Amino acid sequence: MTEAENGAEVSQLEAFMNFTRDELEQVRSETTEIGLLVEQSQGEVDKLAQRNDSIIATLHQIQSNFDTVPREDIRSTYEAFQDVQQRLFTMRGQLEKLQSDESHLHRMEQYLIKTLNLLEGRSTLDLGGIEGEASTGIQQIIEAQEEERRTLSRQIHDGPAQALSNFILKTEIAMRLFETDQDRAKEELSSLKTAAASTFGQVRDFIFDLRPMMLDDLGLVPTVRRYSEAVKEKTGLDINFIITGNERRIEPHIEVLTFRAIQTLLINIRDYAQATQAKVMLDMGDRLIRVSVEDNGKGFDPDTQSDEDAQRQGIRTLRNRIDKIGGTLDVESAAGEGTRIAFTIPTEQ
Numbered sequence: 001m002t003e004a005e006n007g008a009e010v011s012q013l014e015a016f017m018n019f020t021r022d023e024l025e026q027v028r029s030e031t032t033e034i035g036l037l038v039e040q041s042q043g044e045v046d047k048l049a050q051r052n053d054s055i056i057a058t059l060h061q062i063q064s065n066f067d068t069v070p071r072e073d074i075r076s077t078y079e080a081f082q083d084v085q086q087r088l089f090t091m092r093g094q095l096e097k098l099q100s101d102e103s104h105l106h107r108m109e110q111y112l113i114k115t116l117n118l119l120e121g122r123s124t125l126d127l128g129g130i131e132g133e134a135s136t137g138i139q140q141i142i143e144a145q146e147e148e149r150r151t152l153s154r155q156i157h158d159g160p161a162q163a164l165s166n167f168i169l170k171t172e173i174a175m176r177l178f179e180t181d182q183d184r185a186k187e188e189l190s191s192l193k194t195a196a197a198s199t200f201g202q203v204r205d206f207i208f209d210l211r212p213m214m215l216d217d218l219g220l221v222p223t224v225r226r227y228s229e230a231v232k233e234k235t236g237l238d239i240n241f242i243i244t245g246n247e248r249r250i251e252p253h254i255e256v257l258t259f260r261a262i263q264t265l266l267i268n269i270r271d272y273a274q275a276t277q278a279k280v281m282l283d284m285g286d287r288l289i290r291v292s293v294e295d296n297g298k299g300f301d302p303d304t305q306s307d308e309d310a311q312r313q314g315i316r317t318l319r320n321r322i323d324k325i326g327g328t329l330d331v332e333s334a335a336g337e338g339t340r341i342a343f344t345i346p347t348e349q
Helices: 005-062 071-119 130-179 182-210 211-216 220-235 252-273 310-324
Strands: 237-247 279-283 288-295 330-334 339-346
Touching: 005 071, 005 130, 071 130, 130 182, 211 220, 211 252, 220 237, 220 252, 220 279, 252 279, 252 288, 252 310, 252 339, 310 330, 310 339
Parallel strands: 237 279
Antiparallel strands: 279 288, 288 339, 330 339
């Protein structure tokens, strides 16, 4: 290598080190800002949780003194309870998003620090071997499991658990009204029946999201077909499900990953695409599972590197999962032209 070439290489290294330092400072600045937002959101969640507990205590007092409490006070307390529940649910979702972003920034900061130390000669590259990779994989699995548990716990607390508390109040109201106004009591019982049916549907959805039992019993194709029908019934989205290839049972973890991928993409269509039609194509080849999910919605720019919405985050997470087992995922979309996402998963490792 000539002296000029060596000098150019050193210059490029210096430029990269300066770039890394600037990136590290930017990440640290963003970490500080988002840390403040997390702190503020956590404070708001705590206040709403205290307000929620206070209203629940008031409802219990109303139940104990139902005959003497004015009906308008009962109504206003119940409306305040519903309002704080909705705000608490929204703020908890916002807090979880901020905490996730904060965690990503912390990981990026550590990566940049290690990179800079390596470039400056203050540390050596340590790949950690297979043991280190296995440890990281186990950590990711545990973190994913705990995140699923936190999400499910919050959904049950904010949904069925609060609904059951409402059932107790409505039942008490109906029992007291039977002595004075049977027509009003019948209306309360009818409202209670409707709420119970809705809550029962929520519980079934939670069970299905946690682990569809029919996935273990019947396999991938019947489960995807049933899930597509359920989404169609609830949203009115016209979903066309097409199956080709050799329909059969495959490895359980491949069935789970394929179903979760299709589930994620249909949820994205439901929540973001503003579509009226969707098509799910599942081809079960001898060595590859090929899936494409299309919609006629508003589309988006797949090249935009933004964390501003959950849709792109969900797609990135899905791509990482598929990449880890040797699969591929491709996105075709443009504003106003709908979206097509296709992925392949090997059935033979």
